[in-house]
Amino acid sequence: MGAKILVIDDELEIRRLLKVGLTAHGFDFVEAASAKEGLYQAVTARPDVIILDMGLPDQDGAEVLRQIREWSQVPVIILSVRGQEHHKVSALDIGADDYLTKPFSVSELMARIRVALRHQANLKDEPVVEVGELYMDFSKRQVKIAGDDIHLTPIEYDLLKLLISNAGKVVTHRQLIHSVWGSEGQEYSQYLRIYISQLRKKIEKDPNQPAYILTEPGIGYRLAGFE
Amino acid sequence: MDRSKPGSHPGSIWGQLFRTDYTGQSNLWPVVVSLLLIGLVTLTGKLYGDYLGITSIGMLFLLPVIFAAVRTGIYPAIFIALISFVCWDIFFIPPVLLLTASDPRHLITFLVFLLVAYTAGNMTELLRSRAREALQRESQTRALYELARELSAAAEMSGLGQHVVNQTAATLDAEAVLFQPDDTGKLQIAAANRSLLDLASSPNDLLAAQWTFENNQPSGLSTTMFTGARGYHVPVQTEKKILGVLSVKPLHDALEEQQRSLVAALAGLSALAMVRLELAEEAQEIKSLEASERLQAALFNSISHDLKTPLTSILGSVSSLVDEGSLYDVEQKATLLSGIKHSAERMNRFVNNLLDMARLESGYMKLNREWSDLQDIIGVTLRENQDILREHTIRIEMPDQIPLIKLDYALIEQVLTNLLHNAVKYSPLGSEILISVTRQAEVITVTIADQGEGIPVGDQEAIFDKFYRLQSPHNVSGTGLGLSICRGIIEAHEGRIWAVNRAGGGSLFNFSLPLEASTPQS
Structure with a gap:
């Protein structure tokens, strides 16, 4: 049996769709239609990944996430609608692993689940990471693109390292700023945009249409998965 | 007396x-x-x-x-x-x-x-x-003539009342007040030839004026009713109804018979002018009501059209697959399925536009401004819309360095999305769409150039009006909401959006954003 996925969503149609999609991909499917039921299932069913809708009738999705995080580090992928970027950001900041905006495709969701499971499986640091043509060796502080060495400034290196260690997963602006500058200050958000732009010029074939560092509008960046 | x-x-x-x-x-x-x-x-x-x-x-x-x-x-x-x-x-x-x-x-x-x-x-x-x-x-003829001339030019009720009292006062060397009823039928001063008039403060005169209004007869000075009043009160009336009371208090002499009839003539003239204005206002109201009803109907039609068209395609394809799936080969099934996907995406875009429009219209468009990289926004927009852009060649011209701009990322992305869809919709398959960014001293301008049919002459401004498309003969699906939303969003950013025809065919859609638009969101 594959990994067990808990879907917490009050919409029957969505649960039905996900049930078909997930079981077809070999996952074990568990569902809950409310926050209360979801929390109960999270404890009893012990899922490997939780898919959590932010708009539950009985409780705010963020509150459900907070309660789960009190005792579990299980990957949580949140579902939300357009125009609620600040909700998504705060959910990611309190420990959600990734998000999807409704409407979404099942294949997108599968990709997110696979990334979440992979990160769950190997939390230990690998010295070498390869994503597409991008090669990064943390032990040698070496970065290559299509076999060619590229030179990065220390900040560019730190940004890319955080993104590539989370390859396929969204990393929020705040997480990036915190990890690179050690600060929460909003004033760094301008610098972040500028460093990302420079980084793209060095690693992207066409910086106008980036293939590695993808922007998640209003939320952060994601290093493309390349499965 | x-x-x-x-x-x-x-x-x-x-x-x-x-x-x-x-x-x-x-x-x-x-x-x-x-x-x-x-x-x-x-x-x-x-x-x-x-x-x-x-x-x-x-x-x-x-x-x-x-x-x-x-x-x-x-x-x-x-x-x-x-x-x-x-x-x-x-x-x-x-x-x-x-x-x-x-x-x-x-x-x-x-x-x-x-x-x-x-x-x-x-x-x-x-x-x-x-x-x-x-x-x-x-002199009476002259007074009447003067008043008639002024009244015919008056375009609103308050101005009209002022003309009446001024002319009456000047002609008769008197105080003049025009009373008009409020909603409860109680007379209120609508106009006076100067402030602090005896007429307006004398209880007898107010009573006399009210009596005149209710009984449609003159009262006060030189009459048998309300002889204690200091002014002469005549009804301002048409054949059908009484519109108010014109009151006159001579500054020196009593009112002679001729002067009284002059007052009556002035009142009659005023009544005609007031009726004319009332009719004009009613006609205007009816006209704007009709216009808004037309707009409502248009909105309704286009929304139902824009939702029903993709729904029809989705339901048609899905029911074919569900009811008689065995009839189709793999390729046909793939066609139906991609049609479903395309229609659903179209509905999604439309709903997004509707939501943006509702936000713009409700007036609480709160911009979520953050420092953003235009190149980044263009990249995201292209990524999000790659399915639709697949049949066209996209070319991007961008300077090496563009400063960050403080803007609402999601909304500007919506503007770019709408403009790109517009370009795709109106230009032939396989043609090139050029996105260029240029920097002037104080603004950054984004231009989207297509090789399509261009914009009908004289409509370059109107295409940004809501439901412009409804009046146009083109039979391309869509509400025409997109461009008006673009304008709303760009104007909320203190920017400018405009369209011109491109030399050699096609159209150029431009929007510019001020570089100094770093005002903190309120």
């Missing part, structure tokens, strides 16, 4: 003697001159009496009478006739220095004096009153 001035009392002889008439001439001086003439005739008679004879001297005494009669009126002339006869009798008819009336022949002379005085005086008065009437008529 004001009777303090003797000169204003038409009934008394004394008043007749010294009154000032309509033309401003006083009777005092002709009477004095006549008296001096009597003195002169007396003196002449005394000097040349032997030569002239009593009868001739008597004739001479007619001269002051005629003079007085021609220059004044009946009563002063009779007064002078009396004095003339007395002087003739006393100074020339024996016994001299005594008033005698023994000889019946002298009595005839006296009667002739009176007759001359009466007849000539009467003629004079008649002529004068005709002249006065003509003058009055002329």
Whole structure:
């Protein structure tokens, strides 16, 4: 049996769709239609990944996430609608692993689940990471693109390292700023945009249409998965 | 009634003697001159009496009478006739220095004096009153004409009321107030020729005006109703209804009959003008109501069209697959499925646009501004819309360095999405769409150039109006919401959006954003 996925969503149609999609991909499917039921299932069913809708009738999705995080580090992928970027950001900041905006495709969701499971499986640091043509060796502080060495400034290196260690997963602006500058200050958000732009010029074939560092509008960046 | 001035009392002889008439001439001086003439005739008679004879001297005494009669009126002339006869009798008819009336022949002379005085005086008065009437008529006609001219130009009710009171006040040398009823039927001052009027503060006059309004009859001064009121109140009415009351309080004299009828004429003129304005306003209201109803209907039609078209495609494809899936081969199934996907994406875009429109319309468009990289936004927009852009060649021209701009990322992405969809929709498959970013001193301009049919001449501005497409003959699906949303979003960013036709075919859609738009969100 594959990994067990808990879907917490009050919409029957969505649960039905996900049930078909997930079981077809070999996952074990568990569902809950409310926050209360979801929390109960999270404890009893012990899922490997939780898919959590932010708009539950009985409780705010963020509150459900907070309660789960009190005792579990299980990957949580949140579902939300357009125009609620600040909700998504705060959910990611309190420990959600990734998000999807409704409407979404099942294949997108599968990709997110696979990334979440992979990160769950190997939390230990690998010295070498390869994503597409991008090669990064943390032990040698070496970065290559299509076999060619590229030179990065220390900040560019730190940004890319955080993104590539989370390859396929969204990393929020705040997480990036915190990890690179050690600060929460909003004033760094301008610098972040500028460093990302420079980084793209060095690693992207066409910086106008980036293939590695993808922007998640209003939320952060994601290093493309390349499965 | 004001009777303090003797000169204003038409009934008394004394008043007749010294009154000032309509033309401003006083009777005092002709009477004095006549008296001096009597003195002169007396003196002449005394000097040349032997030569002239009593009868001739008597004739001479007619001269002051005629003079007085021609220059004044009946009563002063009779007064002078009396004095003339007395002087003739006393100074020339024996016994001299005594008033005698023994000889019946002298009595005839006296009667002739009176007759001359009466007849000539009467003629004079008649002529004068005709002249006065003509003058009055002329000034009334002028007043009415002036008012009519002003009223025909008045475009709103308050301006109209002010014209009425100003003209009335100026013509009649009076205070003038126009009352109009409020919703409860109680009169309120709509216009006054100046502030702090007696009329507006006198309870009697307010009562009289209200009574006039309710009973459709004049009241107050010079009428039998509310004689304690200081003003004259006439209804402002048409054949059908009473619109208000025009009140006049003369500053000096009472109101004469003619002036009262002038007030009534002014009121009638005002009523006509008010009705005209009311009708015009109603027509305007109906027109804008119709326009908004048309817009509502258009919105309804286009929303249902834009939702139903993809729904039809989705339901059609899905029911085919569900009911008779075995009939189709793999390729046909793939076509149906990609059609479903395409339609659903289209619905999703439409819903996003509708939500943005609702945000823009509701007025609480709160921009979530953050420092953003335009190149980044363009990249994301292209990524999100790659399915739709697949059939076109996309080219990007961008300077090496573009400064960050503080903007609402999601909304500007929506603008780019809508403009790109527009370009795809109106240009042939396989043609090139060029996205270019240029920097001027204070603004950054993004231009999306297509190789399509261009914009109909004269419509470059109108295409950004809501539902522009509804009036256009083009049969391309869509609401035409997209461009109007673009304008709303760009204007919320203090930017500018415009479209021009491209030299050599196609159109250029541009929007510019100020570089200094770093004002913190409110």
